[in-house]
Amino acid sequence: MKRTLYGEDHEAFRQTVRTFIEKEAAPHIHAWEQAGQVPRRVFTRLGELGALGFDIPEEYGGAGPTSYRFQAIIHEEVARAGASIGHHHVNTGVVLPYLLRLADEEQKRRWLPGCASGDILLAIAMTEPGTGSDLAGIRTSAKLSDDGTHYVLNGAKTFITGGAVSDLVLVVCRTSPHDPQDRRAGLSILVVPAASEGFEVGRKLDKIGRRSMDTAELSFADVEVPVQNLLGEEGGAFAYLSQNLPRERLSIGVAGVAQARAALRFATEYVREREVFGKPVAAFQNTKFVLAECAAEFEAAQAMADRGVELDDAGELTAVDAAKIKLFCTESAGRIIDKCLQLHGGYGYMLEYPIARLYADTRVSRIYGGTSEVMKTIIAKDLGL
Template sequence: MKRTVYDADHEAFRQSIRSFITKEAAPHIHEWEAAGQVPRSVFKGLAELGALGFDIPEEYGGLGPTSYKYQAIIHEEVAWAGASLGHHHVNTGVVLPYLLRIANEEQKQRWLPGCASGDILLAIAMTEPGTGSDLAGIKTKAALSEDSTHYVLNGAKTFITGGAVSDLILVVCRTSPYDPEDRRAGLSILCVDSSSEGFAVGRKLDKIGRHSMDTAELSFTDIKVPVENLLGEEGKAFGYLGQNLPRERLSIGVAGVAQARAAIKFATEYVMERTVFGKTVAAFQNTKFVLAECATEFEAAEAMADRGVELDDAGELTAADAARIKLFCTETAGRVVDKCLQLHGGYGYMTDYPIARLYADTRVSRIYGGTSEVMKGIIAKDLGL
């Protein structure tokens, strides 16, 4: 179906990103997966394209207000090439908006130029061992010093994307005692420099997929965090964390659609070349029917995601809209990628083939950013149930 979501400027940006990925990322995917991360030079290259400066005001080196469509294009091109840009999306699409929305003027002057140039990479540390999605149960604590010049931070985090390579970590911590009557109160966000004494990267977690994007355990031992690094107001973190969730969940849905599109491409190319019993796999009716099913499911998901991108541009994307998009698009991606891997036969299980990496990489999209079950709960609530 013809898409209408992008204009000529978007397509020109697509060509720039596609060229960069083709030359600088796709040839190195196996090397980066073995290393567990992408080199800093990738982020510096993206910065030269403006791909780190979305929504950063021009006075800080960014592009100013920018449609989310540009980030959606990056998702599409990364998947299409079977490549990776490490934790670029988390850095730019998930964490940066907190600074843009909450940081004061002094903080913006201090951090945003480095974010735009690739000199400051970002991560956010919410999840803790034993708490999972229950952010109200966070135990990492920060006590204000007697002279009120700094906080003393202690605790541990896990499943932190980009935690081992980032320069500034937004740490969600408890700055006042736990109140069982208001479990969401007392949480704050401290911006921690990864060079701080007492900051340590623990294990780099061994995941099923997304091997070129590091996921780490972090620990904080008596770290002195200047009060100037408090993001927003003390005790207001829970509210801040919810503000960016619709965009984050939209992005996961958009990525799912991109992965489904790429899977169909990989499978189509494979079945056109692979011969079985004297004819190509593409010649069998089952192959045609499976790919027809995949193409139809993909088109439906793409239309839904495109509508979500337009709503986001208009400032009208609701939490329930984003939940529907994430649920439908990631579940669709899971089905499509699985069917496309099956068409590869035994080769689909070999990591030399992009479909195998795509299969492993796609699975987590139904978990992070809120599980499919959590999305169903949000949708049900929107229905008045």
């Protein structure tokens, strides 16, 4: 189906991104997966290309207000090449919006130029051991010092994307005692420099997929965080997280669709070339039917994701909209990629083929950013159930 999401400026940007990924990312994917992260120079180059400064005001080195369409293009081109650019989508699409929305003028001057250039990489630390989607159960604490100049941060976080390579970590912590009557109260966001004394990066977790995007455990032992690094209002974190989740969930849905598109292309190319019983795999009716099913489901997911991007640009994307997009697009991507891998036969299980990496990489999309079950709960609540 014809897409109407992109114009000439978007397609020109796509060509720039495609060239960069084909030349500077795709050839190195195996080495980066073995290393568990991408080199810092990747982010420096992305900064040079203007792919880090979306929505950052021009006075801080950014591109100014920017449609999410440009970030969607990056998702599509990374998937198309079967490549990786580390935790770019978390750094730029998930964490940066917190600074753009909540930072005061002094904080913007301090942090945004580095974010635009790639000199400052960002991560956000929400999840804790024993606390997954239940953010109200966060136990990491920050106590204001007697002289009121800094917070003393203690606790631990896990499953932190980019945690081992980022320069600033937005840590969601409890700045007032737990209130059983209002579990969402008392949470704040502190921007913690990775070089802070008492801040330790623990294990780099060994994941099934997304192996070139580091995921780490973090710990904080009496880390002193200046009060100037409080982001937004003290106690306002739960509301801030809720406001940013729709964009995060949209981005996961968009990425899922991009991966499904890539899988469909990889499978179509493979079955045309691979021969069994003296003829191409593409000649069998089962192959045609499977790919036809995948193409139809992909188009439905693509239309849904595109509509979500349009709503996001208009400032009209709701939490329920985002939940529907994330649920449908990630579940569809899982089904499509599984079918496309099956058409590769035994080769689909080999990591030298991009379909294998897609299969492993896409699985977590139904978990992070809120599980599929959480998405269903949000949608059901909107139905009055």
